Every structure is written in C-alpha cells, then in structure tokens.
Amino acid sequence: MPTEALLARFLDDLTPFRPLAVWAHGSLGGGDYQEGRSDLDLIAVLPGPLIPAAVRRLIVLHQRLRAEPLAGKLHCSYLTPRTATDPARSHMTWAHDEVRRRPVTPVTRRELHEFGRVLHGVPPATYLPPVPDRELRDFVVADQRDTWRPTLDMERLWKQDIWVDLGLLTFARATVTAREGRLISKRQALTELHALGAPGEVVEDVTRRRYGEQGPGPSPDRRARLTRAYLGPAIDALVAGYR
Structure with a gap:
C-alpha cells in the first residue's frame, strides 16, 4: 500500500535524527483512514534541541519525500522531551509542503492517548500528560x-x-x-x-x-x-x- 510504503520511507529517513517516538493520530490512528483522501497526521519526538541546522535537515528530508505517492498528505510536528509537556507551545511542523509552527492541541493530545498509533518508540503517555x-x-x-x-x-x-x-x-x-x-x-x-x-x-x-x-x-x-x-x-x- 502507498501509505505503508510512505511511512516506512519516512521512518527510515528519520533514523539519523534518533527519534524517541513517532505517533499517528487523526484518521490514521482512529481507524477511519481513507487512502488518497485522508491526511497522514504524525507527531515525532526527537532528542533535541531543534537548532536551525536540525530544522534545515528536516526540511530536506520532507523535500526528498515528494517523489513518494501521498507525500503531500504527510504532516508531522516535531517535539522534544523538554517541549512536549506544554500544551500552549508551538512546534515546528511540516504541513502542506512548507514549515509552520503549531501547538499540539488538546484534541490531538487526547487522540494520542486514546487511540494513537505507535509507529516507533515509546507510547504517547511517556511524554504527554493526560488532557482533563x-x-x-x-x-x-x-x-x-x-x-x-x-x-x-x-x-x-x-x-x-x-x-x-x-x-x-x-x-x-x-x-x-x-x-x-x-x-x-x-x-x-x-x-x-x-x-x-x-x-x-x-x-x-x-x-x-x-x-x-x-x-x-x-x-x-x-x-x-x-x-x-x-x-x-x-x-x-x-x-x-x-x-
């Protein structure tokens, strides 16, 4: 399947960053995923810190993924153990073929706790506090x-x-x-x-x-x-x- 091939390529390309965890939320985590229609909503936790050089390398990683089917639908926010606990903090996010800064909202955090799909590493509760x-x-x-x-x-x-x-x-x-x-x-x-x-x-x-x-x-x-x-x-x- 194109989705699984894209995820495998992404995880492989992310290996040099030594990710502590990669999780899927949204439709992919919740079981309502429609290939070719749904976005691939991901969260990656990296050791950090995300200095400018690391950000540039992540941008190159995503740019190189463009040849893969469905790559335009892959969105990923990058957290570190130090920044993950703050729900108001914005994180570097690759979405819609560009870099943005977004918070990991209470909805996303609750999704991760309830039905997040662990693609690599430890589960979400390791770094994300529960959402009241x-x-x-x-x-x-x-x-x-x-x-x-x-x-x-x-x-x-x-x-x-x-x-x-x-x-x-x-x-x-x-x-x-x-x-x-x-x-x-x-x-x-x-x-x-x-x-x-x-x-x-x-x-x-x-x-x-x-x-x-x-x-x-x-x-x-x-x-x-x-x-x-x-x-x-x-x-x-x-x-x-x-x-």
Missing part, C-alpha cells in the same frame, strides 16, 4: 467560536469542498465532545450531523465524496449557502449553551 475533560471541552467550544464562526463571513471559502467537509465534521465532533467529553470519528460525525439537523443533501454530498461513492450533489453555490445558514446559528447555540 474540562480542558478538552473548553478547547473545542473556543475553536468553534474563535476559529470557525468568523470564517462563515467569508462566502468564497465555503464554495470549496474542504471547508464544507471540515466545517460540518468539526462542528459535529465538537458538539459531542462538549456534551459528553468524548471524541468521535469523522464517520460517526456524519451520522451525528443528521441528528443535529444539518441539511441532508449536504451531509450526503460530504459522505459520497469522503467515501468515494458516485451521485449528484448540490452546486457549490447552493452547498455554501445551506452550510453557512446552518452552521452560523448552530455554532452560536453551542457556544451559548456551554457551561
């Missing part, structure tokens, strides 16, 4: 309020598949987490969206595209209009009802 339920709930509600709600004013974004898919799925997952303190998969979120009153034709369109099924769907303009009209009041209600 309240911290997890506070994070997902704040993310809906501060990140997703403002984007609804940007109509052009919602004509793109990725915004419709992630906007709806992230909302459904956040609702369950805020309500029950647990994580659900994207597949489970699609079922939850029906119960939450999301527009059925849009949910069916997301399902078809995510799982490779054929069938007509709404136009980008109609899909954007329905999604924004639903998510605005739904996010407002989630935030207002959260205690």
Whole structure:
C-alpha cells in the first residue's frame, strides 16, 4: 500500500535524527483512514534541541519525500522531551509542503492517548500528560467560536469542498465532545450531523465524496449557502449553551 510504503520511507529517513517516538493520530490512528483522501497526521519526538541546522535537515528530508505517492498528505510536528509537556507551545511542523509552527492541541493530545498509533518508540503517555475533560471541552467550544464562526463571513471559502467537509465534521465532533467529553470519528460525525439537523443533501454530498461513492450533489453555490445558514446559528447555540 502507498501509505505503508510512505511511512516506512519516512521512518527510515528519520533514523539519523534518533527519534524517541513517532505517533499517528487523526484518521490514521482512529481507524477511519481513507487512502488518497485522508491526511497522514504524525507527531515525532526527537532528542533535541531543534537548532536551525536540525530544522534545515528536516526540511530536506520532507523535500526528498515528494517523489513518494501521498507525500503531500504527510504532516508531522516535531517535539522534544523538554517541549512536549506544554500544551500552549508551538512546534515546528511540516504541513502542506512548507514549515509552520503549531501547538499540539488538546484534541490531538487526547487522540494520542486514546487511540494513537505507535509507529516507533515509546507510547504517547511517556511524554504527554493526560488532557482533563474540562480542558478538552473548553478547547473545542473556543475553536468553534474563535476559529470557525468568523470564517462563515467569508462566502468564497465555503464554495470549496474542504471547508464544507471540515466545517460540518468539526462542528459535529465538537458538539459531542462538549456534551459528553468524548471524541468521535469523522464517520460517526456524519451520522451525528443528521441528528443535529444539518441539511441532508449536504451531509450526503460530504459522505459520497469522503467515501468515494458516485451521485449528484448540490452546486457549490447552493452547498455554501445551506452550510453557512446552518452552521452560523448552530455554532452560536453551542457556544451559548456551554457551561
């Protein structure tokens, strides 16, 4: 499989950095991975420190992976034992073919504890402290309020598949987490969206595209209009009802 070949190549290329651990989270860890559609979300713990020379070598590593199928979907954040415990700290991350700095969010940390896939080395609990339920709930509600709600004013974004898919799925997952303190998969979120009153034709369109099924769907303009009209009041209600 291209995914396993890419992971094997990545782990082999990472060997000179003496990784202490490499973990998969997201769909690959949670069992909802769709090859060619899902991202490969990884965390690597290196002995550190990540001095500029080490960062440059990591960039070269990822650039050399570009010839591998699916390499563009491989995203990896790099932690060290000293930096891993701070949930607010941003870490060097290779994503979307460039270097960024991102925190390892409470959702990612909880995923790693609950169903992280150990690709190399020690398990996540070795370096990552557990995530309290309240911290997890506070994070997902704040993310809906501060990140997703403002984007609804940007109509052009919602004509793109990725915004419709992630906007709806992230909302459904956040609702369950805020309500029950647990994580659900994207597949489970699609079922939850029906119960939450999301527009059925849009949910069916997301399902078809995510799982490779054929069938007509709404136009980008109609899909954007329905999604924004639903998510605005739904996010407002989630935030207002959260205690």
